[in-house]
Amino acid sequence: MAIIVNAAKCIGCGSCVLLCPEEALDVSPSFVVEVDSENCTECLTCLDCCSNDALGEST
Amino acid sequence: MAAARLPHSKMGKMKTDIVIIGSGIGGLCAGALLAHSGYKTIVLERMPIAGGRYTSVKYKGYTVPTASWMLLYGKDDPVYKTLQEVGAPEIEMRGAGTPMARYRISGNIYDWPEKGALRYLLSVASHDEDEVNRVMTALGQAMSEETPSNEISFRDWLFQYTRNEAIHSIFQAQIATWCGMNADELPAGEFIRALLSFRGKSDFRIPKNGLKDIIDALEKVIKENGGEVWKLTAVKQIVVQDGESRSIIAERNGNEMEIEASVVISNIGPKKTIELAGVGNFSESYLREVNEKVRPSVGMDYLFITDKPLLDFPGTLYTTDTRRKVSWSVPTMMWPEHAPNGKHLLHGFAVPRSTLDYDPKEEHDIFMQDLMDVFPDFKKCGGQLLLRRNFCGEWPCTRAWQGYDVTQETPIENLYNVGDGAKPEGWIVGSGAAESGRIVARKIMERIKPWGR
Structure with missing residues (x-):
């Protein structure tokens, strides 16, 4: 399982970045969230923070 | 047309006076005032924290706002007034002091003086006293005699009095910020x-831990008065029957529940309110109005880390001569913590x-050029990026x-919108959202008594 970002929906508002307990997210220069898979624990907090339904889990 | 109830026979049920969907500053101001006046109030928040775009968090050791930074009107701010009215303890806040702002105009930096500030800035931008008098007289008349129409943009209105781009850029910087x-x-x-709502009241204040201090205080008032603020609780539907909101359906900890409420206050924006209540419950004209009017204002927001403060005062620097008219501040000059x-x-x-x-990537490149220029x-x-948004x-x-x-x-009885899609005229951003919450709380208190009273 991993966190996947739908680049077409992500606006780069950064709310998931701020609330990620592992600080495993960042906003790219194109304003799309990037996931650091080394540090991501897949706690899914980011999914609860996203107002644009841009984050999901891959199986 | 009534929306159908969801077919859940084993759904948990509750009854309350007020349900507030979303815990932004508009919702929490309304919630604190109503709870303090005896209304059983339940606030439902989708995210893990309360406050929406009007709070702050610790990120990599730094205090970072989720969007809004400060109270704008000091003790006249609707947020401050709400805290006072609900008996919240005083929150430690700091302002910029003097000068509150500086403007970079054509490469030179000017302090915003305590008196006659706008005339002074226009003078240094124009070097033409006739032009300055023309603009100041027009603004004075617009503020005291006849307010201009909303059918004309401010830029077009100002063009009637000056085409000086340095003057236009001063206003553009303020409006953008x-x-x-x-x-x-x-x-x-x-x-x-x-401008009128700001006159004599602009007093920017930041709490010690950012706006979280305010959100925590409002949340505490709601809870101490028998209310609830539930996080990680998503509202799925506003149940409407016979043109009146009756209840909401929410999901919390994997369980669905129905909360019957005398009043539902939506703090999630007018478009989402319609989505949850069902398009069929609104008239064509209301749907058209919301669709045409409600479009978001935007901004590119940057936080950088440095080893030294890049401004030597705690206020705001407006650069009116950069590619974009940028506002800059060093919040650690106010709160080193x-x-x-x-x-x-x-x-x-x-x-x-x-x-x-706009193309966000292109705006990013422009912003970085402006940063290096200023x-x-x-x-x-030691400058490095902490967060771009x-x-x-x-x-x-x-x-x-x-x-x-x-x-x-809204056209649905006992369903209200609060927040920054329902700001009253003249009130801006978070302070406008808070004022909308205060207006709705007053309207409810005039119309409906708390349940059980």
Whole structure:
């Protein structure tokens, strides 16, 4: 399982970045969230923070 | 047309006076006032924290706002008034002091003086006293005699009195910073009303831990008065019957529940309110109005870490001669605690040339050029990016452009909108959202008694 970002929906508002307990997210220069898979624990907090339904889990 | 109830026979049920969907500053101001007046109030928040775009969090050791930074009107701010009215303990806040702001105009930096500030700035931008008098007289008349129409943009209105781009840029910098819009997008009448609401009251204040201190205080008031603030609780439906809101269906900890409420207050924006209550429950004209009016204001927001403060005062520097008209501040000049020892924050905020159509990557490149132009020693001072953000869409500067808000009442009885899609005229950003919550709380208190009384 991993966190996947739908680049077409992500606006780069950064709310998931701020609330990620592992600080495993960042906003790219194109304003799309990037996931650091080394540090991501897949706690899914980011999914609860996203107002644009841009984050999901891959199986 | 009534929306059908969800077919869940084993759904948990509750009854309350007030349900508030969303815990932004509009919802929490309304909630605190109503709970303090004896209304059983339940606030439902989708996210893990309360406050929405009006709070702050610790991120990599720095205090970072989720969007809004400060109270704008000091003790006249609707947020401050609400805290006072509900008996919340005084929150430690600091202001910028003097000068509150500086402006970079044609390469030179000028302090915002305590008196006669606008005339002074226009004079240094224009060097033509006739032109300055013309603009100041027009503004004076607009503020005291006849408010301009909202049918004309502020930029077009100002063009009647001056074509001096240095003057236009001063206003553009203010409008971008405080509204997340451009002067050619902001209705002239609304700009004048905003100036009037600011007159003698502009007093920017930041709490010790950022706006979280305010959100925590409001949440505490709601809980101490028998209310609830539930996080990680998503509302799935506003149940409407016979033109009246009756209850909401929410999901919490994997369970669905129905909460019957005398009043439902939506703090999630007018468009989402319609979505949850069902399009079929609204008239064509209301749907058209919301669709045409409610469009988000936007902004490119940057936080940088530096080893030294890049400004030597705690107020705001407006650069009117950069590619975008940018506002800059060093919040750690006001509160050193907002960064780890020996580090500082630099905040920059700019609005794209059009808020309706822009390329974020292109805006990023422009912003970085402006940064290097204003702070050539940025890299020497250890400057590095902490966070870049694009406030837009469902996480905007404001849900509705200033002057394009919908009313707090909806066509559905006992269903209200609060927040920055329902700001009253002349009130801006978070303070406008808070004022909408205060208006709705007053209306409810006039109409409905608390349950059981």
